[in-house]
Amino acid sequence: MSADLSDLPPAPGRLPLLGHTVALLRDPQRFLASVSAQGGLVRLRLGPHRMVLVCDATLTQAVFADDRVFDKGGPYSDRVGEVVGEGLGTCPHSRHRRQRRLCQPAFHHTRLPAYVPAVTTAVREVSAPWKDGQVIDVKRTMMAITCQAVARTMFSARLPAETARQVTEDVSLVVNGLLRRLLTPRALSRVPTPGTPRYHRALTRLRRTVADVVAARRADPADHQDLLSGLLLAPDPDPGGDGPRPLTDREVTDQVITFFLAGTETLAGLLAWTLYELARHPGTQRRLHTDLAQGLPAGPPTAADREEPSLADRVVTETLRLHTPIWLLTRVLTTDADLGGTRLPAGTQLAISPYTHHWNPVHHPDPTAFDPGRWAGRRPDRTTYIPYGAGPRRCIGDRYTHLAATATLAALLTDWEISPVTERPARAVLGGAVVPRRLRLRVTAREQP
Numbered sequence: 001m002s003a004d005l006s007d008l009p010p011a012p013g014r015l016p017l018l019g020h021t022v023a024l025l026r027d028p029q030r031f032l033a034s035v036s037a038q039g040g041l042v043r044l045r046l047g048p049h050r051m052v053l054v055c056d057a058t059l060t061q062a063v064f065a066d067d068r069v070f071d072k073g074g075p076y077s078d079r080v081g082e083v084v085g086e087g088l089g090t091c092p093h094s095r096h097r098r099q100r101r102l103c104q105p106a107f108h109h110t111r112l113p114a115y116v117p118a119v120t121t122a123v124r125e126v127s128a129p130w131k132d133g134q135v136i137d138v139k140r141t142m143m144a145i146t147c148q149a150v151a152r153t154m155f156s157a158r159l160p161a162e163t164a165r166q167v168t169e170d171v172s173l174v175v176n177g178l179l180r181r182l183l184t185p186r187a188l189s190r191v192p193t194p195g196t197p198r199y200h201r202a203l204t205r206l207r208r209t210v211a212d213v214v215a216a217r218r219a220d221p222a223d224h225q226d227l228l229s230g231l232l233l234a235p236d237p238d239p240g241g242d243g244p245r246p247l248t249d250r251e252v253t254d255q256v257i258t259f260f261l262a263g264t265e266t267l268a269g270l271l272a273w274t275l276y277e278l279a280r281h282p283g284t285q286r287r288l289h290t291d292l293a294q295g296l297p298a299g300p301p302t303a304a305d306r307e308e309p310s311l312a313d314r315v316v317t318e319t320l321r322l323h324t325p326i327w328l329l330t331r332v333l334t335t336d337a338d339l340g341g342t343r344l345p346a347g348t349q350l351a352i353s354p355y356t357h358h359w360n361p362v363h364h365p366d367p368t369a370f371d372p373g374r375w376a377g378r379r380p381d382r383t384t385y386i387p388y389g390a391g392p393r394r395c396i397g398d399r400y401t402h403l404a405a406t407a408t409l410a411a412l413l414t415d416w417e418i419s420p421v422t423e424r425p426a427r428a429v430l431g432g433a434v435v436p437r438r439l440r441l442r443v444t445a446r447e448q449p
């Protein structure tokens with residue numbers, strides 16, 4: 001006999017009104033990892049939202065694979081949709097394939113090596129004013145690097161320093177505002193807080209900045225071989241007909257904001273956690289410095305690299321397992337469906353967290369230890385290593401991320417050594433991504449040969 005929704009066990013630590021929000025905010029990584037002990041499907045309540053967390057690896061893949069039945073949607077996706085309309089990350093299945101086709105060329109592996117100089121320049125500009133022995137605010141610094149890197153590589157836009165600072169701040173305010181709106185119980189959601197006007201101001205400013213970039217490029221017919229050219233110069237798929245039409249400026253703006261939201265905080269979170277782990281593992285950092293002297297690979301991994309990934313690749317792969325920035329993906333059932341013997345009605349909100357898989361000792365022994373060596377001669381298993389999701393909605397920026405992360409490490413570690421300012425482990429905090437809370441690290445200038 002098949003079970004139904006009410007038979008599923010609840011996640012531990014639930015409070016009246018707030019559901020699991022307090023447990024989640026207290027220690028997001030450990031909480032999400034702990035839920036899988038309850039079963040393959042577990043009930044979760046975040047703020048006013050009731051969801052089913054899919055913890056079983058096979059069921060997770062089934063959800064990823066079928067975006068017709070398990071469509072994009074659910075509370076977080078819906079909140080993001082309020083900001084970016086139906087951009088690539090939030091649009092339903094019915095609109096997804098065309099959008100993905102328009103965006104894909106900018107991420108083709110042949111384009112990626114051309115992005116390295118722009119990433120390196122962004123790193124050098126941000127780190128140029130550093131003094132020997134200075135303590136840096138890591139998250140803020142990495143956001144400054146990733147905003148410039150995404151602007152330059154995806155939109156060929158070199159933002160003036162003040163605009164870049166403002167965009168960085170606005171993206172952070174918007175993603176944090178989105179999280180607050182997701183987790184606030186409905187009864188309290190209309191109560192104005194000091195963050196509400198700040199969120200709206202940041203969103204208006206961000207939209208205006210991006211609309212200016214789009215307008216400037218509309219006036220310029222050249223093909224810059226980047227994401228924005230791909231969106232603006234896409235041929236009309238149905239000239240003179242009633243079918244799909246080229247994207248309007250508003251839709252292009254939505255798409256550009258999608259890429260800023262999806263690509264900056266995630267990448268900055270990954271870089272912040274990578275530097276944190278390298279500061280705590282000086283032996284690994286020294287070996288990276290040695291590799292650098294011999295030249296880190298400047299392009300995406302080749303077939304030979306995939307056989308035996310470089311240390312920089314293994315460091316990034318392991319950081320993405322241990323501290324993966326995306327903590328929750330949501331889907332909504334478009335029809336009644338059976339998932340692992342449980343009948344779920346249409347409209348059920350499903351959630352997947354990479355942490356339930358990445359921190360599972362059955363899949364990754366000693367899961368809370370940072371050990372790039374676990375990837376020596378071994379590639380991650382596609383079902384239990386899911387920092388980028390899987391299936392048709394898998395992250396379009398996966399290879400770009402790996403390239404940008406290794407290029408940033410190469411540029412930073414050539415000039416600087418990174419060390420901790422405290423022995424206390426960093427605590428994770430939720431924003432649009434899981435990032436280390438108030439992480440400070442010391443940068444020491446390296447002697448140049």
Ligand code: HEM
Binds near residue numbers: 100
């Ligand atoms: C550490 C870095 C990153 C991580 C961990 C990450 C993770 C993810 C995940 C898990 C998804 C799937 C969401 C779902 O299935 O609901 C996704 C989608 C997406 N990501 Fe990333 N991402 C990263 C960096 C980037 C970058 C650098 C870009 C762009 C420059 C980007 C753009 C996107 C977009 C546009 C989507 C939506 C794809 C679609 O629905 O077709 N991401 N990302």
